[in-house]
Amino acid sequence: DVKVTQSSRYLVKRTGEKVFLECVQDMDHENMFWYRQDPGLGLRLIYFSYDVKMKEKGDIPEGYSVSREKKERFSLILESASTNQTSMYLCASSSRQGVGLPQHFGDGTRLSIL
Amino acid sequence: AQKITQTQPGMFVQEKEAVTLDCTYDTSDQSYGLFWYKQPSSGEMIFLIYQGSYDEQNATEGRYSLNFQKARKSANLVISASQLGDSAMYFCAMRANFGNEKLTFGTGTRLTIIP
Numbered sequence: 163d164v165k166v167t168q169s170s171r172y173l174v175k176r177t178g179e180k181v182f183l184e185c186v187q188d189m190d191h192e193n194m195f196w197y198r199q200d201p202g203l204g205l206r207l208i209y210f211s212y213d214v215k216m217k218e219k220g221d222i223p224e225g226y227s228v229s230r231e232k233k234e235r236f237s238l239i240l241e242s243a244s245t246n247q248t249s250m251y252l253c254a255s256s257s258r259q260g261v262g263l264p265q266h267f268g269d270g271t272r273l274s275i276l
Numbered sequence: 277a278q279k280i281t282q283t284q285p286g287m288f289v290q291e292k293e294a295v296t297l298d299c300t301y302d303t304s305d306q307s308y309g310l311f312w313y314k315q316p317s318s319g320e321m322i323f324l325i326y327q328g329s330y331d332e333q334n335a336t337e338g339r340y341s342l343n344f345q346k347a348r349k350s351a352n353l354v355i356s357a358s359q360l361g362d363s364a365m366y367f368c369a370m371r372a373n374f375g376n377e378k379l380t381f382g383t384g385t386r387l388t389i390i391p
Binding site: 171193195197202203204205206207210212220250252254256258261262264265266267268269270272 | 280285309311313318319320321323326328367369373377378379381382383384
């Protein structure tokens with residue numbers, strides 16, 4: 163069965179800290195994505211990756227960076243956390259092997275920046 | 277650019293009734309796909325149904341069907357015989373079939389099923 167695992171369900175950090183959110187998928191998917199979800203705004207794409215060591219900016223990349231050193235792992239980094247980055251973060255992966263294949267999501271990380 | 281509009285922030289429906297969740301979209305792409313996801317209060321996003329822009333038949337998956345009207349750029353989700361477990365947020369999303377593979381999401385509809 164498809165599995166996307168995010169390292170933490172809940173995380174509390176302080177302003178200015180460097181924060182790492184980890185995501186691992188076991189489906190050998192080429193694509194991986196990071197979204198943030200805020201009430202009334204839906205899901206917004208932060209960064210995505212088509213392949214190892216490749217990354218593309220999404221709609222709201224400011225204040226974030228990503229790393230993909232291995233195919234199965236995609237990390238989101240908050241370089242210097244700020245309170246406006248308090249949000250729900252969702253990781254997803256998908257295959258490039260056909261049209262109409264859905265993205266599969268992890269359970270999400272609720273991040274609070276104090 | 278792609279845009280998804282979900283105009284119903286919240287809906288309340290009696291158990292066992294059918295419910296239609298609205299979704300309209302805007303795109304300049306000729307080939308694209310439309311997706312619906314369910315997000316229960318626990319937070320995970322569950323894929324429900326997919327419709328391709330060139331599919332002639334409306335997609336169906338069990339109690340879910342997609343009412344696709346291409347000329348009107350609408351892709352409404354229909355849930356038949358609603359159940360208490362259908363209470364959740366529902367998101368409509370779209371993706372171009374060529375080029376990058378990112379999904380564009382709507383703002384969601386919170387569906388509450390009343391016993």
